Amino acid sequence: MNIKHFFAAFFIFFATLGSSIGQAGSSELSKNKNSYLLHSPSQALKLEFYSPVILRVRCVWDKEFENEYSYMLKQQEWEPIPVKVEESDGHFVFETERMTVMVDKETFQLSIYDEYGDLLSGEKNEMVSGGAYQDGSAVGATKFLAPDEHFFGFGERMDFLDRRGKRLDLNVGRGLGRPHIIGAYNVLEANYSPVPFFMSTKGYGIFFHNSYATHWDMGASKSQALRFEAEGGELDYFFMYGPDFSKILYHYTDLTGRSPLLPRFAHGLHVGTYSGGTWGHEEMTSTHYVVALAQKYREKGIPFDVLHLDSTWRMFGKNGGSGATSFEWRETFKDPESMFKSLYALDVNMVGLHVRPRFDNGNYLNLLDQAREEGYVYPEDHNQGEFVNVFDQESVDWWWKNGVMRIAEIGAMFLKTDEGSAFGRKANESNKTGPTSEQAVRLHNVFPVAYAKAPYEKFKEYNGMRGMNHTREGYAGIQRYPFIWAGDWPSEWQYFGPVIKAGINIGLSGVGYWSHNMGGFEHQADPELFIRWVQFGMFSPVAHVFGMDHPGYKEPWNYGEKAEEIFTKYDKLRYRLIPYIYSTAFQQYQTGKPIMRALVLEHQNDYNTYEIDDQYYFGDQMIVCPVLTKEAQTRTVYLPEGTWYDYWDGKPYEGKQYYNIVTPLDKLPVFVKAGAIIPMQEAVAFDNKEPFGDITLEVFPGKDAVFSLFEDDGISEKYMEGAYAQTTIETHQEAEALAIKIGTSEGEFDPGVRNYILKLHLDSIPQTVLASGKDLDMISIDSLLSGQKGWHYDEAGKVLWAVSEKVPEDVLTFQIK
Numbered sequence: 001m002n003i004k005h006f007f008a009a010f011f012i013f014f015a016t017l018g019s020s021i022g023q024a025g026s027s028e029l030s031k032n033k034n035s036y037l038l039h040s041p042s043q044a045l046k047l048e049f050y051s052p053v054i055l056r057v058r059c060v061w062d063k064e065f066e067n068e069y070s071y072m073l074k075q076q077e078w079e080p081i082p083v084k085v086e087e088s089d090g091h092f093v094f095e096t097e098r099m100t101v102m103v104d105k106e107t108f109q110l111s112i113y114d115e116y117g118d119l120l121s122g123e124k125n126e127m128v129s130g131g132a133y134q135d136g137s138a139v140g141a142t143k144f145l146a147p148d149e150h151f152f153g154f155g156e157r158m159d160f161l162d163r164r165g166k167r168l169d170l171n172v173g174r175g176l177g178r179p180h181i182i183g184a185y186n187v188l189e190a191n192y193s194p195v196p197f198f199m200s201t202k203g204y205g206i207f208f209h210n211s212y213a214t215h216w217d218m219g220a221s222k223s224q225a226l227r228f229e230a231e232g233g234e235l236d237y238f239f240m241y242g243p244d245f246s247k248i249l250y251h252y253t254d255l256t257g258r259s260p261l262l263p264r265f266a267h268g269l270h271v272g273t274y275s276g277g278t279w280g281h282e283e284m285t286s287t288h289y290v291v292a293l294a295q296k297y298r299e300k301g302i303p304f305d306v307l308h309l310d311s312t313w314r315m316f317g318k319n320g321g322s323g324a325t326s327f328e329w330r331e332t333f334k335d336p337e338s339m340f341k342s343l344y345a346l347d348v349n350m351v352g353l354h355v356r357p358r359f360d361n362g363n364y365l366n367l368l369d370q371a372r373e374e375g376y377v378y379p380e381d382h383n384q385g386e387f388v389n390v391f392d393q394e395s396v397d398w399w400w401k402n403g404v405m406r407i408a409e410i411g412a413m414f415l416k417t418d419e420g421s422a423f424g425r426k427a428n429e430s431n432k433t434g435p436t437s438e439q440a441v442r443l444h445n446v447f448p449v450a451y452a453k454a455p456y457e458k459f460k461e462y463n464g465m466r467g468m469n470h471t472r473e474g475y476a477g478i479q480r481y482p483f484i485w486a487g488d489w490p491s492e493w494q495y496f497g498p499v500i501k502a503g504i505n506i507g508l509s510g511v512g513y514w515s516h517n518m519g520g521f522e523h524q525a526d527p528e529l530f531i532r533w534v535q536f537g538m539f540s541p542v543a544h545v546f547g548m549d550h551p552g553y554k555e556p557w558n559y560g561e562k563a564e565e566i567f568t569k570y571d572k573l574r575y576r577l578i579p580y581i582y583s584t585a586f587q588q589y590q591t592g593k594p595i596m597r598a599l600v601l602e603h604q605n606d607y608n609t610y611e612i613d614d615q616y617y618f619g620d621q622m623i624v625c626p627v628l629t630k631e632a633q634t635r636t637v638y639l640p641e642g643t644w645y646d647y648w649d650g651k652p653y654e655g656k657q658y659y660n661i662v663t664p665l666d667k668l669p670v671f672v673k674a675g676a677i678i679p680m681q682e683a684v685a686f687d688n689k690e691p692f693g694d695i696t697l698e699v700f701p702g703k704d705a706v707f708s709l710f711e712d713d714g715i716s717e718k719y720m721e722g723a724y725a726q727t728t729i730e731t732h733q734e735a736e737a738l739a740i741k742i743g744t745s746e747g748e749f750d751p752g753v754r755n756y757i758l759k760l761h762l763d764s765i766p767q768t769v770l771a772s773g774k775d776l777d778m779i780s781i782d783s784l785l786s787g788q789k790g791w792h793y794d795e796a797g798k799v800l801w802a803v804s805e806k807v808p809e810d811v812l813t814f815q816i817k
Contacts, residue, residue, distance in 0.1 A: 029092055034080045036094065038108060045108045045132070050078045050238075052096040054251055056209075057110070059132040059139070059235040066234055071446040071453075072209060072476040074257035099241050107131055112204070114241060120204045121239065127224045132235050139210075140229030141237070149202050150610055151218050151226075152245070152600060155195030156474075156486065156506040156514075158187040158498035161598065161613040163198065167220045170194035171213035172445045172473050173421040174487060185490060187498040192421070192487045193474035194445070195509040196228075197252055201604055203243025207252055207476065209236045211446045232442060245508075245601050246593055252510050253592030257480040259512045261589055262542075263466050264714030265349040265687030267581050269304035269571055270470075270515070271297065272416075272546025274312050274553060275333075279322065281550055282312050285332045287339035293555070294346045302556065302568050303575045303685050307343060308416050308470060310354040310546070317360025319368055320386060323419065323432055325355045327403045328362030340411025347686045352414035352470065353407055357423065357451050358386040358432075359399075367403055374398060378423070380435045387423055387434055390450040391443065400458045413463055415455040420448030420473035448473035452481035465715045474511065483513035483542050491520030491549065493529055497628045500536060501613045507541075507594035508601060512585070514594075515542035517554065524549045527559040528630060528665065531566050535668035536626040538570040539618050541585075541595040566666050572683060579679040579692055579709060584619035586710040586719070595619060603640045606656070612638055621676040621707075622647065625661070625669040634660050635669065643674035645700045650761045650798060652702075675705030677729050689714055694755040694787070699731060701738055701761065706730050711751045725749040725808065737817045745808035755787055758802040758814050765793040770815040771804035 028039045038045040046065060048056040058065060070076060084095040094101040099120075100113040109123040109131040123130035123143050130142030151163040160166055174190050177183030196208035198218075208214055210230040217227045228237075238255060242248040273293055277284030290309060297304050313333060317326040329336055343351050359368040359377060368386060371377045376395040377385035389395035404415070423434040424444030434440065452471045460467030469481050478484060486502050489495040499516050506514050518537035519530040525547070534556070537543050547554030556567035574581075584595050593601075597617035599609040615625045615637060623644070625637045642655045647670035653659060661669050672678065678698040692711060712724035725747040732739045740758060745751050769776045769791040779790035784801050791802040806812040 029085075031085075034078070034083065036085070036092075038092070038103060040108070043108060043132075045103070047094060047101065047103070049081055049083050049094070049096060050255075051081060051251070052098040053241040053247075054255070055099065055101060055112070055239045057132075057235070057237055057239060059108070061134045070209065071449045072211070072256055074255065074477070074480065112239060112241075114203065114243065120202055120241060121200075125224075128222070130225060130227075134235075135229075137232045138229050139233065139235040140227060141235060142225055142227045144224050145200075145219055145226050146202055149200055151198045151200055152505075152598065153195065153198035153205070153509045154216070154505065155197075155509045156190075156193040156484070156502045156511070158190045158502045158505075161501065161504065161600070162610045163216075163218045165219050165223070167218070168216050169213065170196055170216070170445075171425075172448060172475060173425050176426055180490075184488075185495070187495070190487065190498075190502070192472055193448075193478060193484055193506060193511065195474075195476050195506070195511070197476060197509055199242075199245050199248045199508065203241065203248075205240040205242070205248040205252060207238040207240070207255065209238060209476075210234070211442055211444075211475070213445070232438075245604050246591070249508075249510060249592045249601075253479070256477045256510060258510075258589055258592050259479045259482045259585075260717070261466060261585055261719060262468055262482060262513060263350070264578070264582055265305040265689070266468055266542070267578050267585065268306070268543070268575055268687055269302075270306040270308070270542060270544040270546075271304050272308050272310055272517075272544065274310050274548060274550075277312055277332075278548045278550050278553075279312065282316075282330060283332065285312050285330055287333050287335060290339055291342045291346075294343055294348055296557075298346055298685065300557070300564075300568070301685065303571055305349045305686050306352075307348050307350075308352040308354060308414075308546075310416070310548075311356075311418070313353055314355075315362045317362055317368070320358050320360045320432065323356055323422070324358035324360035324368075324386060325403070326360045326362035326365055327367060327406050328365045336407075337410040344411070347688075349687060349689075350413045350468065351411060352416055352468075353412050354416040354418055355404075356419045357388050357390070357417070357447075359388065359403070360386070370402065371395075371398065378435050378440070379437075381437065385435065388451075388454075390447065390454050396454045396458075399454070404455060404458065408459070408462055414459055414468045414470065416470040417448075417451050417455060418472050420451045420471065423447040423451075445475045446477075449475050449477050449481070452478060456481040466717055476510075479511045479513070483515060484511060485542075485544060486514070486516035488521040488548075489517070491523040491525035491529060491547065493526070493628070493630055495520060496529065496533055496536075496626075497614055500616075500626060500628075503540060503596050504598045504613055504616050507596045507616075508598050510592055512588040512592070512594035512596075513541050514596065515540060515544040517547055518543075518545040519547060519554045519559075521547050522549065524552055525554065525559065526630070527563045530554070530559045531563050531665060532627050534563075534567050535570055536624070538574040539622075539624045539668065539670070543571075543574055562665070569666070570668070575684055576680040576682070576696075577678070578687075579681050579695060579711075580619060580621070583679070583708060583710040586724075587620075587708075599623070599638070599640060606640055608638055608656070609640065618670075621672050621678055623671045625671070627663045627668070632663055635663050637661050637669055637671070639671060643702050644671040645674065645676075645761065646670075647672050650700070672700050674700060674702030675731055676700040677705055677707035677731060679707065679709050679729070687714070691751050692754070694757060696757040696759055697729060697740065697742075698759045699740060699761065701731065701733070704730070704732050711745075712749050723748045725751050727751070727808075734815075737815045740814040740816075742806060742812040744811055751808055753805065753807045755803055755805050756812060757784075758800070760800040760802070760816065761798065762793070762800045762816070763798055765795070766800060766816045768815075768817045769800070769802050770813075770817075771802070772811070772813055773815075776802060776804065
């Protein structure tokens with residue numbers, strides 16, 4: 001059959017599911033809206049078309065299809081789309097504008113083609129006989145794979161980037177067993193936030209919509225076949241056609257949701273503290289330590305905006321110890337309410353507290369007993385239960401009113417929700433095992449999503465502003481309740497690289513807001529490791545510093561003068577880059593494309609990028625290359641096609657080549673593409689919630705380019721309704737001049753009158769610099785940087801500086817001749 005054709009799609013409508021479309025042999029096809037049902041004596045296959053490029057495939061054996069609420073999906077129903085249905089020799093054929101799906105009438109094996117007639121995915125050829133299958137309670141599917149096919153995704157994996165030829169198991173949790181070095185610190189078993197989704201270089205993606213533990217064989221057992229299997233439930237997966245990875249991510253996040261914007265200030269530095277005493281030193285905790293910590297950051301001029309108190313703020317309970325939450329303050333915290341007031345008086349924008357999902361009784365609060373009596377805990381096999389039943393809204397409301405409100409009403413504005421993996425699995429810090437019923441096993445992987453959702457939505461309403469939740473575990477859909485941190489990895493060089501890999505992989509899996517503990521979490525950090533990790537951390541989606549090493553706690557001044565100096569330098573640079581980072585975060589909200597991006601996401605057809613797991617794009621314009629080796633003097637970097645510039649000195653490099661780059665301790669290798677436009681704000685100590693002031697545009701010429709600067713109030717969700725401004729900035733090489741055009745600010749937000757400061761990397765001094773057709777005067781650099789209009793050329797740095805004022809409704813164009 002020739003499947004390469006074009007048609008005007010149309011509906012074949014049948015009023016009820018039982019309306020027959022076709023029948024042959026033992027299979028029968030019927031239709032309801034966008035759902036097509038194929039029956040055989042023992043098997044039922046349902047195809048649901050959600051868009052011209054998204055197909056849901058469901059299969060059951062000797063039972064009915066389920067109709068349960070999905071914690072993974074953003075929405076549960078979709079509008080009908082045009083689908084053409086035909087019957088041919090031994091097949092049913094379904095056709096949208098972009099895909100053709102052929103189903104074998106006898107075996108229900110699928111073949112899916114793109115709009116050009118090229119096979120994207122099939123289940124039968126001369127080497128592989130695949131399709132859907134059931135094996136006991138397990139369900140799965142086998143498909144054949146192409147010789148040049150490679151796979152990316154699967155969530156926060158720390159082991160590999162390209163999964164071709166690999167096996168993996170996805171089930172929320174980290175390695176178990178002691179000692180830690182062969183248990184919880186096993187990067188092969190790390191599964192804090194698995195995502196049952198992958199993208200193929202063939203141009204398609206598959207999302208396995210099943211909350212049970214899943215197992216994947218991506219050509220490991222048989223080089224011509226891939227297989228995915230769940231331990232229970234029904235076979236239920238979405239097939240998405242791109243063909244670009246960016247489009248596949250767009251489709252996947254259309255299904256599971258995209259990251260809403262964090263408050264603008266949350267793109268600055270987050271600081272965590274054990275309040276003076278980590279585990280075993282709880283008697284040293286105090287409110288005074290917390291306030292003094294914030295004061296020290298301010299006195300030293302180290303910008304930060306968000307602070308969280310980790311587990312030792314609270315009394316460890318009588319039943320669950322450190323693994324549960326009593327909501328009772330430790331007696332060493334004399335006046336928590338005054339502590340919050342002092343922190344907010346120091347211009348800390350948001351303060352939160354660490355919790356775990358199990359109730360406990362304290363010295364005077366007995367929330368566990370109360371919750372059990374009211375039935376607001378999830379039942380367990382041998383007791384009444386301890387876990388907040390986050391799947392039940394009444395239980396969540398009770399938890400909020402009787403537990404979380406005790407801290408919210410005195411100043412806490414968000415939670416750090418830890419240990420989401422303990423539901424239905426052994427907890428990391430104790431011998432406690434959560435509920436083990438069949439339903440609990442089924443819900444284990446989505447528990448972290450519901451757990452993060454509860455405080456995210458409650459605090460959003462209570463604070464009257466955007467929500468924020470800081471969580472360790474996740475699954476498909478966790479990006480809707482940002483953000484995730486990478487877990488408790490020791491401060492050792494061997495874990496630094498895997499943490500970077502985790503951030504790259506989770507970005508390829510639809511989760512954009514991601515962080516880690518700069519310098520590692522456990523153990524005293526080597527000062528050099530601390531510095532290198534901090535450099536990476538300041539160029540991560542969320543910048544977060546926190547550790548449990550006593551008494552260092554990853555506070556920068558505890559690792560020597562050089563460490564503090566470099567920490568401060570990169571922190572200040574991050575704050576200047578917030579217009580760039582925040583605009584990229586808005587792009588992430590719109591498209592699902594993460595802030596931190598694997599090179600392969602942008603260069604899907606460049607085989608050199610398939611194994612690069614220690615470099616990444618930071619937004620559209622930058623490639624960041626952390627230094628992972630102790631005492632390294634150089635590191636090898638790969639630059640994709642195009643022309644690239646060293647961000648620090650402007651040296652050009654031609655792409656699609658490897659380079660050996662000199663890496664002094666204070667230098668994180670960062671490269672920017674030709675044509676890059678990087679907006680920066682003036683130096684600040686914290687986010688004052690006001691519109692950006694003067695904006696510096698750092699421009700690297702060589703190619704016409706466009707950047708969209710996003711601005712809004714930074715706090716509310718009005719941006720979802722269009723209350724924001726976007727200013728398009730363009731560079732264009734004209735016949736005798738380079739033009740940098742700053743367009744009108746379009747939208748419902750007024751960014752105000754400001755200066756735009758042009759910082760243009762230019763090899764030689766220009767003859768003339770114009771602003772909107774008028775000559776600018778040549779002035780000194782000090783006059784220019786103080787806000788005076790004019791231009792200055794720095795011969796040593798080969799940088800042209802120019803300044804002119806702009807009102808939002810006008811266009812400002814710099815012309816350099």
